[in-house]
Amino acid sequence: MKVFEKKSDQLISLNAFYKRQLLFFLYAFSLLMFSLLIGVLGYKFIAHLNWIDALLNASMLLGGMGPVDALNSNAAKIFASFYAIYSGLIAIASFSLLAAPLFHRVFHHFHLIED
Secondary structure, eight states, X not given: OOOSOOTTSOOOOXXXXXXXXXXXXXXXXXXXHHHHHXXXXXXXXXXOOXXXXXXXXXXXXXXXXXXXXXXXSHXXXXXXXXXXXXXXHHHHHHHHXXXXXXXXXXXXXXXXHHO
């Protein structure tokens, strides 16, 4: 399956580019929702928070804001620390997925101008 065109290929139409951008948005959104699920389940079953508080804490960490509730057990603190590191990496990965089609189109356009 070909995701991006080769250097020697023509630039795709704007309509095809928008479809590609939407596809990569869906990839990034799916990655974020999966990551949110991991966080909610971790906060629910490791930190023993209720579902709403687990969702709030996971969302805040995934969004880069930090936790809301104080954690009392060592297991919950260890989970939260690893989830925080994971959340930072997921933020970078999500941005990369969203930016990849745009950067590829710009660089491909410059290669076509050179040739």
